Amino acid sequence: MTTKSPIIVWFRQNLRLHDNPVLHAAATLGAPLVLIYIDDNTSHPWQAGEASRWWLHESLLSFESALAKKYQAPLLIYQGSPLIILQTLCQQTQAEHVFWDRCYEPYTIKRDTEIKAMLTKQNITIKSFNCALLKEPWESLNKTKQPFKVFTPFWRNLQKLPIRDILPLPKKFESLSYSSDSTIADCIPLPTIHWYEEMAKLWQPGETGAKNHLAHFLKNALNDYKTQRNRPDLKQTSRLSPHLHFGEISPVQIWHATQSCQAPQSEQTCFLSEIAWREFSYHLLYHFPDLPSSPFKAYFKDFPWKKSKTLLKQWQQGQTGYPIIDAGMRELWHTGWMHNRVRMVVASFLIKHLLQPWQEGEKWFWDTLVDADLANNAASWQWVAGSGADAAPYFRIFNPVLQGEKFDPNGDYVKKWVPEIAKLPIPYLHAPWDAPEDILTKAGVQLGKTYPLPIIEHTKARERALAAYQTIKQTP
């Protein structure tokens, strides 16, 4: 393709300069570029929560300044209907080409398909690029050309597929002299209450922060990733999830950087399989677009949930009386993130101990996570619920006390997020109700007053959950 008419490059998720196929392709063509971001958060069913919006605000600022610094190119910000904005821009700039990075959520696919049809009618050429995945969801198929429904075969297959090389950073490109009326602050305003300041100390949204996180992780944590990654009291996970969600780093960059680092191969593979879980989630969401709302295994629609707004709220607020659960839920609220092991434990607790629908947990995570991602969130909640593709078996019910003792052995994680019981000695920190009266008094804990009694008893809850499952279980 040769063109001298401007190319509009619409960035949606992949807010980075390096290894960005859409930017690379556009810059290579030698035409002037119009770089835009359109905020249409209010026009779809899964509006982003405030934590995620804070991250987006910061990420866009970072991207905007990187573009200005490296290429003296402005990032134009718009708010409203992408179709109308693109039509107008094409007219005003005489652009005949619109390039974008592919998105995979059902509502973005629908939106983009409509836009592509309308603009094509007006002789605008649309070109889209895979910027967010190792492989497109339709590139991974089993021997019968069907999507994978089990992770292990998906992962084995992925390891056999060629992964493209990292793209070089475009040396230069010309940008059209053009400006928009809105700024990042107009379209994605920060909340008036500065609750995000606590999060701002922990994270560095943007490409530089992502790169730093990856380098630090590969150097300091990957060597014993297999075992230490389960410890929420240590910082041994990559913490790349929000960076990946906004595309500040690509899975291709992670793939190659991991394979060329010093850590043992078994550790590399373990970490890359986690990246592959993300890939598998996108694969499932693409092929089964109902994933965010309906159980993948249809018989789960009859599950006898016992909906309770009170229980849901106690879980959300970290007031369940189980220290590891409350620590996790409070970490989420305060940092916009939760350790993966703890995510599994709190999700299992909401679904199995409290019998609340997994969709309620999914919504809460969606509203509060900085890494809120439709594919990962939906696939993971269904995985824990047992209703998903390749789900955990329903009888896998975590015991919150044992999980705490096993993965937070010194209680540092609980002490950090549940300070009101921090003075309890270790055998009782994960099960305060077992502590003798004098030990509770000495630690300044009054159960039911300064810290809740358990809102449900573990053994009974476990039996009730197994019984509930029996009512829907399919007999083969």
Next chain:
DNA sequence: TGCCATTTCGA
């Protein structure tokens, strides 16, 4: 990336 009751093993 489960829990738990029960059985079996070995000092």
Next chain:
DNA sequence: CGAAATGGC
């Protein structure tokens, strides 16, 4: 008698 293995949920 405690650790390890086993098997059902």
